[in-house]
Amino acid sequence: MTINLPQRTAAVYKEADVLVVGGGPAGIGAAVAAARSGSRVILLEKRGFLGGNITASYVETCNHFFHNLTFKASGIYGELEQSYRAKFGSSGDIRPNAQHRFSSEYLKIFLDTFVADAGVEIFLHSFVNEVVREGNKITHVVIQGKQGPVAIKAAQIIDCTGDGDVAFAAGVPFDQGRDRDHRCQPGTVNFRITGVDAEFMLKGGEDHLKVIGKRFREDYRAGKTGLSCKRQDIPMGRMTQAGQISYINYPCAYGIDPTSFADLTRGETECRRYILEMLDYMKKNFEGFDKTELASIAPEIGFRDSRRIHGDYRLTIDDVLSGRHFDDEIALFPQFYDMLSPDANMNEGSPQDAGYNGYICSYPKDGLNFEIPYRTLLPQGLDNLLVAGRCISADHVAESGVRAISACMYTGQAAGTAAGIACKKSLTPRTISVKELQDVLRTQNLKL
Numbered sequence: 244m245t246i247n248l249p250q251r252t253a254a255v256y257k258e259a260d261v262l263v264v265g266g267g268p269a270g271i272g273a274a275v276a277a278a279r280s281g282s283r284v285i286l287l288e289k290r291g292f293l294g295g296n297i298t299a300s301y302v303e304t305c306n307h308f309f310h311n312l313t314f315k316a317s318g319i320y321g322e323l324e325q326s327y328r329a330k331f332g333s334s335g336d337i338r339p340n341a342q343h344r345f346s347s348e349y350l351k352i353f354l355d356t357f358v359a360d361a362g363v364e365i366f367l368h369s370f371v372n373e374v375v376r377e378g379n380k381i382t383h384v385v386i387q388g389k390q391g392p393v394a395i396k397a398a399q400i401i402d403c404t405g406d407g408d409v410a411f412a413a414g415v416p417f418d419q420g421r422d423r424d425h426r427c428q429p430g431t432v433n434f435r436i437t438g439v440d441a442e443f444m445l446k447g448g449e450d451h452l453k454v455i456g457k458r459f460r461e462d463y464r465a466g467k468t469g470l471s472c473k474r475q476d477i478p479m480g481r482m483t484q485a486g487q488i489s490y491i492n493y494p495c496a497y498g499i500d501p502t503s504f505a506d507l508t509r510g511e512t513e514c515r516r517y518i519l520e521m522l523d524y525m526k527k528n529f530e531g532f533d534k535t536e537l538a539s540i541a542p543e544i545g546f547r548d549s550r551r552i553h554g555d556y557r558l559t560i561d562d563v564l565s566g567r568h569f570d571d572e573i574a575l576f577p578q579f580y581d582m583l584s585p586d587a588n589m590n591e592g593s594p595q596d597a598g599y600n601g602y603i604c605s606y607p608k609d610g611l612n613f614e615i616p617y618r619t620l621l622p623q624g625l626d627n628l629l630v631a632g633r634c635i636s637a638d639h640v641a642e643s644g645v646r647a648i649s650a651c652m653y654t655g656q657a658a659g660t661a662a663g664i665a666c667k668k669s670l671t672p673r674t675i676s677v678k679e680l681q682d683v684l685r686t687q688n689l690k691l
């Protein structure tokens with residue numbers, strides 16, 4: 244059954260050259276790059292803080308897979324990591340050989356000024372799910388606020404919502420999840436604990452958390468844990484002197500459509516049950532965890548994939564694995580993919596299975612990289628919209644490579660720079676010179 248909604252009017256609150264929707268890794272890259280190109284930029288974020296999955300889902304271990312590689316973070320991501328480190332050091336992490344990790348709490352504070360200092364006007368609590376479209380152009384984006392709908396007018400718009408919400412509202416076709424049945428990777432609610440015996444964990448210069456993780460996997464596979472959550476891995480993030488482990492990436496809810504409120508409700512509640520079960524399991528089975536307490540649960544369930552919009556080119560896993568060269572390359576990234584099976588299947592799958600037969604993960608090896616072409620950021624049928632981050636045009640397995648946090652910031656940086664060029668030259672993102680875009684990105688130290 245459907246009903247017709249009453250017609251409404253909305254005040255036009257502001258006008259921008261470039262409007263970025265979504266303040267996660269992609270949105271930060273896009274907004275900062277567009278502002279640095281001289282455009283008037285507005286960034287809209289539905290939550291009360293920036294950072295996307297890093298802060299809202301505690302995904303603090305960005306780029307852990309760069310560890311031991313010669314590939315170093317570049318562009319705005321590299322700059323952000325460096326200046327964060329100058330201010331907050333290792334975020335209290337005492338794990339040996341730890342690669343850089345953010346604290347999601349310090350990062351919230353850091354991002355407020357990092358983004359504003361670039362000249363971006365930020366509006367939080369600004370949820371967008373409606374646009375005004377005229378032909379191939381979006382003229383306005385509508386914020387659903389508590390005071391009613393409010394419109395922002397913009398020349399160029401960049402969708403960095405992770406779910407492709409702006410593109411969806413504008414009618415752009417998309418894929419979601421696995422081709423066969425549209426199932427996405429599981430959703431996860433990460434959590435944080437305190438009271439771990441930090442001294443014991445590092446005894447003898449060892450990282451005992453790694454040992455615990457390995458043993459947990461073996462026990463899970465041997466059917467010994469009795470836990471109801473289908474997850475064999477238990478990645479853990481920063482450990483502080485005070486015995487806090489800031490990020491435990493464990494509960495998985497399967498078969499959740501990240502765009503359905505009914506499914507999201509099931510995912511959040513199911514994951515919270517798994518957290519309680521795991522907390523009890525840890526106390527009883529992990530050495531040094533007996534005095535552990537639950538410190539906090541991430542504000543929201545996090546997703547690794549969601550809608551992937553149809554762009555002028557669809558990046559494939561073969562492109563990733565073959566390191567295919569594209570003349571319109573806008574970012575280079577270590578060859579990597581990491582996909583949790585949508586079926587809770589703990590076998591080892593292969594990229595060709597596309598997640599049909601089990602978990603597939605390939606950590607980068609030195610010298611093996613892949614290129615992301617500009618056309619994956621250009622949604623079909625629209626002339627003033629770009630997308631960046633995990634919702635760009637890619638197949639399901641290729642997305643599990645481009646979803647890496649720094650890669651999302653790279654595509655954001657490219658989209659922001661392209662939108663800035665389009666504004667300056669009164670062109671569209673599709674008609675700008677890709678060579679000029681690449682030249683500007685190189686001057687911004689983005690690795691191509």
Ligand SMILES: Cc1cc2nc3c(=O)[nH]c(=O)nc-3n(C[C@H](O)[C@H](O)[C@H](O)COP(=O)(O)OP(=O)(O)OC[C@H]3O[C@@H](n4cnc5c(N)ncnc54)[C@H](O)[C@@H]3O)c2cc1C
Pocket residue numbers: 264265266267268269270287288289290293294295296297300302304305306307369370371372403404405406408431433492545546547631632633634646647648649651
């Ligand atoms: C459990 C888990 C573990 C992960 N582990 C790693 C890892 O170890 N390393 C790694 O690199 N990556 C990891 N990822 C993937 C990574 O977190 C994401 O792929 C990445 O954050 C995507 O960035 P994004 O900017 O595209 O989207 P998001 O991070 O999802 O940011 C989107 C932003 O847009 C906002 N938004 C959404 N919709 C709207 C709307 N309609 N209106 C206004 N604002 C909106 C959101 O609030 C959010 O701030 C993990 C993800 C999960 C869930």
